[in-house]
Amino acid sequence: MKLMCSWCLSEGRVAYLGERGSLSDTRVSHVICEGHLVQLRAEVQIANTMYPPRQENQPSPSRKSKGFEISMSPLH
């Protein structure tokens, strides 16, 4: 299975990150590369600084999960 960074793909960059599982499995698995993960986390932090989550009556759902997590990655 080929691992491709979907962010790199959308930017027209080399998105190939390696293989996982059987080499005869030609399906493509979309993940995020380390560079884009860092970039994405930075963007989320900036967004949180500009628009801090409201902490009035409702408990913020983002407090449970620690920070931002990529849920689309099938690597785990």
Ligand SMILES: [Zn+2]
């Ligand atoms: Zn990437």
